[in-house]
Amino acid sequence: MAGVRSVFGLPRSTLAFGAFLALPVALFLIFFIYPIVSTVYISLHDWNGVAPTMRFVGWRNYVTLATQPRFLHALANNLSWLVFMLVCPTGLGLLLAALLDRGIRGERVFRIVFFLPFTIPAVAVAAIWRWVYEPSGGLLTTVMQLVGLGDHAQNWLGDPRIVTYSLMGAVLWWTTGFAFLVFFAGLRNIPEEFIEAARIEGATPWQVFWKVRFPLLWPSTIIVLGIFAIDSMRLFDVVWATTSGGPAYASEVLATQMYDVAFGRFRMGQASAISVYLLGIAAVIIMPYIYAMSRRVADSEAE
């Protein structure tokens, strides 16, 4: 090859590539690795964030949390959110993409309509849905009264038993567009010949979808499920901006609880322990996703 010169026994192009990686890797070390290590360290201490010395308490923060109803409730909520995110916006997004991929008139307009909510900020979702869920004159209650279901109207965000489901309704509206767009793009990428071939062999549209298109959508499915799994662990802004975790901690998730314990109550040790639990759960749940991704990268390398 032309222009190759050795420095420290390495080809010059390798050194250039190394130089390209230096800044991103430095940022990663400073902003990911150091804070994670530091969070684990703080979690072993009793500290209010201000005092010059931290008191070492070992595993006590972790043990306290594991017996605390408030923490266990938030943990259960996170797991409900995980199941919800993997099933509901994913399923609805797939349904809408499959319906729209049938050559429907006005496809472009519908594509925009379904995707639109995904572009808006979580605080806007919160503001709009607080108004939808307003117990007396809000949109949902008004419409229910109009069609004669007024007796079934609830205090959507004020009732601890249903507040999480109400939030899920808002998040379904907010996130389905993302799943929809990824699935729609995936369906468009499937070569027409595969579908024709299945049809000629007498497959029903239902069979064509589940036996031909759905398996070929696997890359899209991995992206959607992976991102939604991560989002359900990270979930913070919609819950915080809509209910701040209330009423009476009923809608709390680990992230909002961690924020409240750290920056509302200044118990940095315990808040850090919540974070470490969150990281542990995220790692266990999301590992299969990393594995699937690494397989895909290996596959694309083999091409």
Added chain:
Amino acid sequence: MAPTLPQRRLVASYAVILVFAALFLAPLALALTTSLKSPEEITRVLSLPLSLHVQNYGVAFAEMGRSFLNSLLITAPAVVLSILIGSIAGYPLAMTRGRGGKIAYFILLSGMLVPFQIVQIPLFFMIHAIGLYDTIPGMWLVHTAYAVPFCTFFMRNFFSSVPRSMYEAARIDGCTVTGYFWRLLMPASASGLAALAIIQSRAIWNDLLFAMTLTSSDSARPATVAIAGFTSGTQVEYGPLMAATIVSTLPVMLAYLAFQKSFVRGLLGGSGK
């Protein structure tokens, strides 16, 4: 493929799609009509505004202070910086076939799986220590740093789809590794860069967590924090609140509408090929 579907199935699909389209638009329509209603009209949620009560927008701008401007000043440079850093990291990772490159890639990728809450407490003290707490450049730094995994992942996959022969031809013509990146690869990746720019605009413009923990005053606080503060009062004034909501929603929404084509193309180039 439409003609082969029986007419009845098509009509049924169409009906389902129309119902969902109406459900998807209803909350947005509510926000828009409410933002144009006077306080007396607001409780009649289903009616259209009798006259356009644009004063709500005036109140919203007054209450939001300069937070809209802050959002712009934070988002625009942070988007450019985060795409740049993603490209700089993605380039060697797309080009090298060796083991070291793959390991570096997976370590960076693992950052995508970290819930950001975990870093929040040390980050708060770090940003304080370097004097960037409650400053707009501090937000650039944080958004750029936490964009490294996703932007690297995205740009690496995109660069991998650019034919390698282009690189080899350029090298034979005497182009340096750095020269190839700036003069050939980046211009050839316009659609990927545009798609990533849209994704990043949304992520940074919509961010609440970093903004809440790392800004406190009007001089750096973005619109998301201001709106969240707006709703925390016991008596929520829905007219001005909806006006503020609409204003905060428009920039990213318009960007998506304008660049929808390149977004989908970039998403496919970067994910499914």
